[in-house]
Amino acid sequence: DAGVIQxxxxxxxxxxxxxxxxxxxxxxxxxxxxxxxxxMRGLELLIYFNNNVPIDDxxxxxxxxxxxxxxxxxxxxxxxxxxxxxSAVYFCASKSTGSTGELFFGEGSRLTVL
Amino acid sequence: SQQGEEDPQxxxxxxxxxxxxxxSYKTSINNLQWYRQNSGRGLVHLILIRSNEREKHSxxxxxxxxxxxxxxxxxxxxxxxADTASYxxxxxxxxxxxxxxxxxxxxxxxxx
Numbered sequence: 001d002a003g004v005i006q007x008x009x010x011x012x013x014x015x016x017x018x019x020x021x022x023x024x025x026x027x028x029x030x031x032x033x034x035x036x037x038x039x040m041r042g043l044e045l046l047i048y049f050n051n052n053v054p055i056d057d058x059x060x061x062x063x064x065x066x067x068x069x070x071x072x073x074x075x076x077x078x079x080x081x082x083x084x085x086x087s088a089v090y091f092c093a094s095k096s097t098g099s100t101g102e103l104f105f106g107e108g109s110r111l112t113v114l
Numbered sequence: 115s116q117q118g119e120e121d122p123q124x125x126x127x128x129x130x131x132x133x134x135x136x137x138s139y140k141t142s143i144n145n146l147q148w149y150r151q152n153s154g155r156g157l158v159h160l161i162l163i164r165s166n167e168r169e170k171h172s173x174x175x176x177x178x179x180x181x182x183x184x185x186x187x188x189x190x191x192x193x194x195x196a197d198t199a200s201y202x203x204x205x206x207x208x209x210x211x212x213x214x215x216x217x218x219x220x221x222x223x224x225x226x
Contacts, residue, residue, distance in 0.1 A: 004156075035216075042216065042219065043202065043216040045213065045215060045216075048212060048213065050212065055212065056213060091157070093157075097212070101144075101145055101206060102162060103157070104159070105157045105158070107155060108156055
């Protein structure tokens with residue numbers, strides 16, 4: 001299996017621009033998670049889905065952030081408009097709901113907002 | 115707020131020595147996991163210990179869990195330069211088993 005695939009790996013954009021991060025979970029995994037990692041705040045859970053349905057989005061920082069999972073093999077995290085404080089590494093992770101709890105992470109998308 | 119906090123924040127040792135990292139958490143849990151992150155990479159799962167377990171081994175890794183103190187430790191024996199990475203504990207609160215919250219991490223540097 002190819003593992004969790006994220007794109008782009010690196011994104012540099014200007015303040016005010018829309019940013020879309022993409023994730024393909026491991027086939028057969030029905031839970032998907034978006035995390036954000038910064039030096040100041042560490043790893044923060046933004047939102048997670050079970051069977052394509054958003055279950056908990058309490059970690060989404062504000063309305064500028066939105067996430068969708070239109071099908072079992074694809075999810076997006078969108079920031080519109082982006083701000084410099086959104087600069088971070090965004091990780092997608094997936095797991096099988098029936099598993100003991102181990103998360104499989106992608107390699108992350110490093111976002112820099114100028 | 116984050117569930118777990120690791121101690122120490124950074125640790126530097128010589129190859130062959132043992133490395134011990136500690137994790138404290140705040141609420142009752144179902145299980146506790148440890149992950150490793152190499153610089154610029156995603157996190158990789160190392161080991162999981164259930165709330166009714168006190169100790170678990172996997173290769174050179176030894177994890178302990180003390181639910182009365184809400185703490186866990188990760189011991190890496192006979193460390194190697196390749197063990198250089200950040201190590202995170204993660205917990206899922208009772209009643210929210212899918213919501214995995216990560217600690218602040220310990221940066222381990224193993225000098226050859």
